[in-house]
Amino acid sequence: MKKGKVWLVGAGPGDIGLFTLKGMEVLQQAEVVVYDSLVGQGVLAKVPTTARLIDVGKRADKHTMPQEQINQVLLEEAQKGQRVVRLKGGDPFLFGRGGEELELLTVNGIPYEIVPGVTSSIAVPAYNGIPVTHRDFCSSVHIITGHRRAGKEYDIDFKALVNTKGTLVFLMGIAALSDICFGLLEAGMDPAMPAAVLQKGTTADQKRVVATVATLKEEVDRQGIETPAIIVVGKVCRLADEFGWYEKLPLAGWKVLVTRPKGRSSRTAEELRRRGAEVLELPSIRTVPLEDQSTLVHAFEEISSYQWIVFTSPTGVEIFFDELKKAHKDIRSLAGAQIAAIGQGTAKVLEDRGILVDLIPEVYDGESLGEALAVKLHGGEKILLPRARKGNQKLVKILKEQGGQVSDIPTYDTVYEKSSLIHIDREIESDSIDCVVFTSASTVKGFVESTGLLDYSKVTAACIGKQTKAAADDYGMQTYMSEKATIDSLVELVVKIKNR
Template structure:
């Protein structure tokens, strides 16, 4: 095709878990992504580093890229033959001006698709424990924009709205909150009608203020509520105290950056999200099998020279067995070997990729503990094979050298710093590091991290983080479970101090 194509997709209200499957796939495959301010940071972190980004974000009263120019950008990029994703907060056709952008594309015969998104008008109240409909209170809900065209200062038709006897949901109305509440009361709505304003709904920054209609503006001002926020008016707001759930999760209010390699980040990220954290995925390293690797091929042809094989990471186990299979061998060639793993995650990888249970795992999941344990178990005549990273530390080696244990340090994968698009971080954000190399990869791209908090899987990782002036929270054991436990304790203590 001479022209490319445009997909106009809703990104939802902020929580990346509310992104549609189709929108996520397009984020991963588009050539260029044009996005606005209301697309959540966690959603933006899903954009591959090599994808071209065009920020056309608008804030109240400040439109650096006018709407007409946004439409022209979409047209221009599509005419270059690109796959263009226009990513808009919420749903593109719910006060998102999506229709205007499609009109220009249609007039130039540019192919396009519309991917609906979850609108904040429904999702944000739901995250605050407010159902927009309820049989005991109302049977309809109405979405109103408080933001008019430039130069139009008119207010909604409050006389009609006050008579609807349904839930009223106002979008883009923070600056007009007082006018909205006064207008509804003057139109006949009771001053004691329950109402709410929910700031940054579905994200770690979500806050809700619930009050009577006549006092909501004052209460919101006391709490310094700012946009983006959704205003809800109606009797359903009285249910928020009974049904609220999002803000009661143990990690609500916590925004954490996960720096693990992309193919290993999901287990940690998913568990953090379930506990209420907002997760930004910023892989700072990538692991890749060394290929060609003649030393590896030579070594596996002589596996009978070794009595023990010790794995120091899940990646080492995975890529060792992958290399074994590529060479036409399987785990039967290891039937006479003893297998060791540095910790439970690595032991799980050995079982998953090699079908083997480990013979030894140290009580403390560190390289030093593994080295000490092996040096006590190997006979003087035994030889040890260590398949691991090309930049692995010597922690595991020092005890072996002291005991005179014969070993072969076999690099099976290389660790490289992963480029990423640097986000705007705040002093309250927490960076999760699962190795010293993730620390180095992160700081190679991000500047000004001094004083930020680093969640570290172990002391070695923490020492590396301290070198770059991070404040550290260290897991008691080198496991994901222990990292999460440490994070929950830290977050709860931090909330008590505020």
């Protein structure tokens, strides 16, 4: 019987860019994922669809599952021979009760590993321009749990904390903010000592309230704050306005949903994050190669008779070359044909295969591809078109009208996807998503299928081309179209939408 193992993985403070490389590697191999409420949505979106999910809640006093039961779940799943990832917000060993979870595993001889995470106590102040140490202000930092068990007094030596003259970071202490400030003042802290409450740091909902220990509670009540949030006390808090950098990024404070085919990396998401957006990458469609590729294989037998081979997606390219290899052929068999691609993304995948593209339309859609290729035809040319089963029929019509003999061969199906961890419909209805980015009409349809909303008028849609925009228009979305059908133009469109 396969022996199970447990990984305690720190998911960091929220921004997926702060999730560690090792954490991502371990997560991708998980068979069971036990996760809590403080894990960022960007990280949750990376949980493999093959993994079994166990939600244990854990936020402040609202626990879906008691800690003792969580410990038991980890043990039982590992005893079944599973690769178990315990995914925890922040770091597993910093008030994450990771040590408690290891005790039962150790007693029962279950192997485990610890993958540290970036802690909010350091990262959240950093995203707010607050260095927790600075030689001009302090030489130490102290991290304290602000959580107090129901009906019990604080077991905190406030006098000792004040005497350190260091930066104090309280985690899980918002409910007791008044008591914490009172305790520090009673212990002799200067009422004018700078202090801050930092809300949902490293995410689009990041917010800070800076005041003094004497006025912080009053200021938080006036400005409002949401949890999770941390409390920082110390002279370094006065640097926040001077060193604040996150809010200066062009997309700071915006949460953007990027729809894409499953398994395809997104440069769009990378560029949006670089500009400060919190990006949710959720596949709205999945491509499934057809089991029967006999029609394509037959075309390979007469591949030298084709004058053009036309690719309309990266997926189409990959399946084509996978089947070509199975047929014991390589790129030399394509020597007599010219190659057309619908856009730069498809062309890039072809270039990676050693093929330089002969034709790309100025506008990256099927109709424009057909029109651009029709100009090159004299009549009678054989054209091979390996693509999705439900492809754009205007492309074929245009080529046939110009006399092209088109072999329109389906090689894959497009299937709509839905996340079991993130409820996008709720995010849209609560106005949590500022913009949705669509790179094809099929991703629009996949998004609609997966959300099932009655009203899409709340959705602000950034679309890469006219066909994509038309699909979004059909559902009543607030649509915008990039000037060019490129990733850079699409990202700039999102910036323009934010600043409109």
